[in-house]
Amino acid sequence: MNSYSDYVDYLQKIADYNGAIALLSWDNEVNAPRKGAAFRGRQIATLAAEAHELFIAPEFGALLSYLSTTALTETEAHNIRLSTQDYQRATKLPVSFVKNFAEARTNAYQAWVKAREANDYSLYIPALSKIVELCREKANLMGYKGHIYNALLDEYEEGATVEMLDPLFAKIKAELVTFVQKMQQQGKTTDNSFIFKHYPKSQQWENSLELLKNIGYDMEAGRQDYAHHPFCTTFSPADVRVTTRVNENDLMGMVGNCIHEGGHALYEQGLPATQYGLPLGAAVSLGIHESQSRLWENHVGLSRDFWASQLDRVKKLFPSQLEGVSLEHFYKSINQVAPNLIRTEADELHYHLHVLIRYEIEKGLTDGSISVENLAKVWNEKYKTILGVDVPNDKQGVLQDIHWAEGLFGYFPTYSLGSFYAAQFFAKAVAQYPEIPAQIAAGNTTTLLKWLRENVHQYGRTFLPNELCRQATGEPLNVDYFLNYIKHKYAEIYQIEA
Amino acid sequence: MNSYSDYVDYLQKIADYNGAIALLSWDNEVNAPRKGAAFRGRQIATLAAEAHELFIAPEFGALLSYLSTTALTETEAHNIRLSTQDYQRATKLPVSFVKNFAEARTNAYQAWVKAREANDYSLYIPALSKIVELCREKANLMGYKGHIYNALLDEYEEGATVEMLDPLFAKIKAELVTFVQKMQQQGKTTDNSFIFKHYPKSQQWENSLELLKNIGYDMEAGRQDYAHHPFCTTFSPADVRVTTRVNENDLMGMVGNCIHEGGHALYEQGLPATQYGLPLGAAVSLGIHESQSRLWENHVGLSRDFWASQLDRVKKLFPSQLEGVSLEHFYKSINQVAPNLIRTEADELHYHLHVLIRYEIEKGLTDGSISVENLAKVWNEKYKTILGVDVPNDKQGVLQDIHWAEGLFGYFPTYSLGSFYAAQFFAKAVAQYPEIPAQIAAGNTTTLLKWLRENVHQYGRTFLPNELCRQATGEPLNVDYFLNYIKHKYAEIYQIEA
Structure with missing residues (x-):
């Protein structure tokens, strides 16, 4: 191997x-029969080990070294630089570790499902302990400065550290808690009980497909299926799938999930297909990925403008449930906020308190100040202190998220970063194209999507997250955009001062 | 690599x-969005090339050589012998030949499509001539005793030869052609028009799932989905899936497809999971595989006994369509037979005359006694003589099958061998457990499945097909079982003498 074309062939393989x-995993969550899980686990482990082995092969390292000294186009040279960085990171993890980790994740997923079924956290402890042990091993293999958790954070959001996130979450926590308290004490609530009437599964499904189409998701380059947990997965730039779940007694749960995963999928569908398998064809970070889902879920999917274009259509699906509900009543109803137990059902305010709790727990599990055995107790205490809620059982508490079963330590903070980036991107897009709100109110999201395609999607990993933010908005991440958005919006809805 | 355990790891990888x-291909037929096809194609090609390269690697050959000289258990030694044989076969064809053959198949496929569009066999002649030439070359490279066609047969049905098949097909030809003529001249037909009423998709789907469960298909180790073409595919011994299709104007099309693919799936679900990836965990041959699908499709799925247990249930799904249809009328209706032009639409009787014609032609093409130029003429003459039908055009004649365009010479006879083995297996199972028919009539197929599990499935590739038949039934393949079954059954239905 001695040419850029060899490099492309190698990475595309x-x-x-x-x-x-990705398909083996998707199928496991969407279709696979119960008894096939063990063989499926080993198939995923085998291919993951092979893919990793290919990536860390010394001859690939040699090719990268060689190509970094030859004359290449700017794009080519950029890919080589990013791959060199990836190669250096990846060669820190031995093949045996990667295989063990893949198997541990498969086991933990099964244990998590069983523990949830039994509503008993203790069934999850052995498998989760193994995950935590391997995450610590991983952090040590990767190396870090400062807190051990920094090694895990860096994998999902390059440059993010405990030292950076601690003050950031402190500021958000202080301002949000104060604002939320003011809302609870002085705000006027709206009766939103119509949202929790009976909404049959088949019409909710139909609605969800319409929502995906309306935000611009290409159904010929993806599909939606049911799964335990909503997610987005990419098999190729031309096959980006989403999953969802339904609660027949909640109109907005599936709506939020669908638009959220749809936002992720729009990013993946917007990455340059000519860069298939190459760094410049990949998403830059989880935080930026989450900014795309949050932007669509919250700034579009919870806006008065969006529902001005959707409500009549949705009323046709649910005529009796939505009889007499005005746009104004609908808008206020879907934006009623309150402390709750389940992160994925949290509103866009309290959501960041859920993330904060996970952030503190992950730090504690990785540095050993929290034990897996004691985790359910710690969880419940934090929910009481920070969110003011009593956790009635494990399923609604520590067993609610799939992330730890999948070994995704360091992932949760990116959800909040996503919301902060989203607010900044949306504000900038509207400043640049003031017609966007009126277009959305008319059922047209193409200008907004165009802005995201041109300012975020097309770049892949061209810029680091914060640099991408600066290129797109003129300044680095500034959490005031998020706070301003939240305060302006909810002050109006709750009729209080911002 | 120097131990049996290395060998197991290697083959299981x-x-x-x-x-x-298999999953990538299944998903392509069942789920995949249109635009993803090109990327999916390259993903399948990449993994297939890797799997093949692993199998023909010299170090694997060296491991087999070494292990064949070491002390192993009987089972281990058996796997090594079979893998050595597989390895020798796989490495016999030079890379240049494999490449030429692949190109010839691509050309032949395109020529076949064009010739079908133009309904003109002559457009297919050059490409098909090349295929025949390469199949002869392949036979010479692989080596054979007796007829040159034996080398091609051996690939799909080890041990099958012209010397074995000639007397079988001669007997079929002599007895079946006479019997069919008698049925047509003297037999009493039954009005089966109720089969072609409107049967809604959702109830047909429900029926198909019940049928699969009733024959013993393990729904927790598989699933059924819709696809353009019915097929069975194996991801592991614990995940064996089937696909089906529906015609709302034909009750029995989906029934037949489901039970047929279900029969294949029962074989795969019955192979020993402990031998995952090893020869003793694999199906022995196409003929034996087909015997399992045919046994369930015909000996069970078209039997009076089976429908004695199913008809009331099916009537509840389709009360108006099946109103007043007695078991006797139903049984006779689903067994109405007639000569036809298209193999894939043929009944269980005439089917073997279609295969017989292809068998005679493939022999003749490989030994040079039939020329490709003259093939359409030969085809039409044989259809007139053997099936008594006039072939109106090439598309409904010599151009109907894709097999030759894909270089699959030697494949067709396994379809008939499947039915012949099926008749012998079923007769033996009933002789050994005379309660089987009454059990089936009571909706219980467990004894029959147990017999197949114990006498066929569990052995994997332990015995060659005909030896498996001798072990299971006490004698080698004997086509009289099939002829007795057919004559006894249809003589009663058509009220003629057997």
């Missing part, structure tokens, strides 16, 4: 493996 | 690849 692995 | 490839 790895991308083929990764596409297959 | 290849099995992991093959499981992933």
